[in-house]
Amino acid sequence: MVLPNETIKGRGSAANPGNRFTKVQRVHDEDAWADPEEPAPGTCFLESTARTAVTFNDSPDVGPGATVNPYRGCEHGCIYCYARPTHETFGLSAGLDFETKIFVKHDAPQLLARELGSLKWIPQVVAMSGVTDCYQPVERKLRLTRRCLEVFADFRNPVFIITKNHLVTRDIDVLKRLAEHRAAGVFLSVTTLDPALTRIMEPRASHPSRRLAAIEALAKAGIPAGVNIAPVIPGLTDHEIPSILKAAASAGACAAGYVPLRLPYGVAPLFEDWLGRHFPDRKEKVTNRIRSMRGGKLNDPEFVSRMRGKGLFARQIAALFAAGLRRAGIPADGFPGLSTASFRRPRGPQLDFFDVWGK
Numbered sequence: 001m002v003l004p005n006e007t008i009k010g011r012g013s014a015a016n017p018g019n020r021f022t023k024v025q026r027v028h029d030e031d032a033w034a035d036p037e038e039p040a041p042g043t044c045f046l047e048s049t050a051r052t053a054v055t056f057n058d059s060p061d062v063g064p065g066a067t068v069n070p071y072r073g074c075e076h077g078c079i080y081c082y083a084r085p086t087h088e089t090f091g092l093s094a095g096l097d098f099e100t101k102i103f104v105k106h107d108a109p110q111l112l113a114r115e116l117g118s119l120k121w122i123p124q125v126v127a128m129s130g131v132t133d134c135y136q137p138v139e140r141k142l143r144l145t146r147r148c149l150e151v152f153a154d155f156r157n158p159v160f161i162i163t164k165n166h167l168v169t170r171d172i173d174v175l176k177r178l179a180e181h182r183a184a185g186v187f188l189s190v191t192t193l194d195p196a197l198t199r200i201m202e203p204r205a206s207h208p209s210r211r212l213a214a215i216e217a218l219a220k221a222g223i224p225a226g227v228n229i230a231p232v233i234p235g236l237t238d239h240e241i242p243s244i245l246k247a248a249a250s251a252g253a254c255a256a257g258y259v260p261l262r263l264p265y266g267v268a269p270l271f272e273d274w275l276g277r278h279f280p281d282r283k284e285k286v287t288n289r290i291r292s293m294r295g296g297k298l299n300d301p302e303f304v305s306r307m308r309g310k311g312l313f314a315r316q317i318a319a320l321f322a323a324g325l326r327r328a329g330i331p332a333d334g335f336p337g338l339s340t341a342s343f344r345r346p347r348g349p350q351l352d353f354f355d356v357w358g359k
Contacts, residue, residue, distance in 0.1 A: 007277055008041070010203050012077035013095040013270055014277065019088045041100050043075055045138065048103040053111035053148070054126060061307045064160055067130025068112060070144035072103035074132040076164065076205040079274045080231055083131045085265035094266035102138065109147035116155045116345070123343035125158045135165035137204060149174045154346055158183035158338035162228060164190070164202065166210040169217045179223045181342035185335060187228040187257070188215050190244050192237045200278055212251045219252030224336050226255035229321070233261045234289035234313050235282060241317070242324040249328035255335035256328075258321050260293060260309040268298040289313050 007014050054066050073087055077099040084094035092101055105111075115121055128134040134145040152159045153174050161168065161184075168175075168186060178184035188211045192198055195207055206214070218225035227248035232238050245256055263271055275283040287298065293309035294300040300309070308314060325332060 007200075008096075010077070011041070011096060011099055012079035012081075012201065012203055012274070013099060015270065015273060016093040016095040016097055017266055017269060019091060019093055019266075041096055043100045043102060043138075046101060046103050048072060048105040050105055051111070052115060053105070053108045054115050055130070057130075059303065061304050062130075064125040064127040064130075066124055066126045068108065068126055068128050068134075068148055068159075069131045070105050070108040070134055070142075070148060071132055071136055071138070072105075073098050073101055075099055075102060075136050075138065076133055076202055078164075078202045078205065080201070080233070080261055080263070080267065080271055081132075082262045082264055082267060084267050084270065086131060088266065095270055102136075104138070104142065105144070106142075108144050109151055112148050113151045113154075116151065116157055123157055123340035125160055125338050125340070126152070127160045127162070129162045133163050133165060133205075134161065135163040135167045137165075139165075140167060140170075146171050146174065149178070152183070153177040156181045156183055156342040156344055158185075158340060160184075160338060161186045162189060164188065164205045164211055166206040166214045169214050172217065172221045172223065175218070175223045176221055179221075182336065182339040183342065185224040185226070185338055186214075186218050187226045187255075188212075188248075189228045189230055190248065191229070191231065191233075192240055193243055193247060194240075197237070201274075212247055215248060215253050216251040219254070224254055225252065226257070226335055227253045228257050228259070230257070230259040231261035232258050232317055233286065234293065234317065235286040236279070238313075238317055238320065241320050242327065245321075245324040245328040245330060249330050253330060255333075256321075256325060256330050258317070259307055260314065260317060261290060262306055263290070263299045264301065265299075272298075 053068050056065050058065060074081065084098045087094055087098045128145065139145050149159065149171055159178060175184045190208060190211050191202065193208045198205065198208055215225045215227060227244065229241055229244050232241065248256060272287065275286055290298055292311050293314045295310060300306050
């Protein structure tokens with residue numbers, strides 16, 4: 001279901017399209033959310049019943065194979081988010097459901113302490129936000145990410161964070177403890193420097209200037225901080241690569257990366273619909289450039305190429321990024337490697353409370 005020529009304030013999607021796994025589809029009254037008297041769909045938080053905090057993947061083109069995700073679904077509402085289709089495995093939609101029905105792993109810190117405390121645990125870099133942002137708005141209240149970081153700090157197990165929320169600066173004290181052992185690094189995702197575009201493309205994420213301020217605060221605290229230009233949207237945001245790199249370098253970023261737009265499964269029609277609502281004059285240009293980078297389709301699922309694209313426009317983006325790095329003075333290999341050398345299994349009241357030992 002797609003609302004006719006309407007948007008919903010504070011939401012990236014204006015639709016709850018069908019789920020590819022279910023035969024029965026829900027149909028919403030098309031006039032309900034378009035009615036100014038009708039309240040916009042609110043957010044509800046659901047209990048996650050996962051029995052582990054750490055999950056693993058063996059993708060050859062994704063960073064650390066171990067990840068911790070206290071939240072599934074994301075209220076930031078980024079229309080392009082590649083994680084949207086994960087909600088379909090719960091029988092929900094990649095559209096509004098992904099933004100408004102958030103699964104919360106309330107016992108993530110306890111589970112994490114138990115897993116790191118096990119003799120089976122092999123010390124390794126763990127990523128937070130491997131699926132959805134660990135600093136989305138509800139984290140300000142629930143503090144699950146902070147409590148997970150405290151567990152990582154107790155064990156001195158290295159952790160790598162990717163976020164687009166200034167809230168990460170709240171936890172500088174814990175990240176400093178980790179950084180003292182080369183066990184912390186943070187990348188801020190900056191898609192655009194245009195606040196008007198941010199407001200409709202990433203409606204509940206931090207303002208671009210706040211993300212740059214987060215890089216500056218982290219760098220000043222001695223925590224390795226970089227910028228991730230992701231996704232790069234050809235024909236819409238690709239021209240901003242040099243200015244984003246320059247701004248990030250001025251803020252103290254020691255490294256940078258980029259990923260061209262990916263549109264797996266249900267994300268493609270959502271993004272096309274969003275373009276038609278907000279940039280009807282650019283829709284054809286943007287989608288044609290995406291197809292030129294993705295073998296004639298809107299998405300390329302192949303490992304490696306999905307993270308860089310193919311063809312002329314992919315090469316142009318790569319060249320623009322490389323030139324931007326040189327001009328900004330950001331070294332291509334500037335991010336320091338994280339280390340497991342200081343890993344330990346401490347005994348103490350906190351870990352006894354988590355019932356780690358003997359498990």
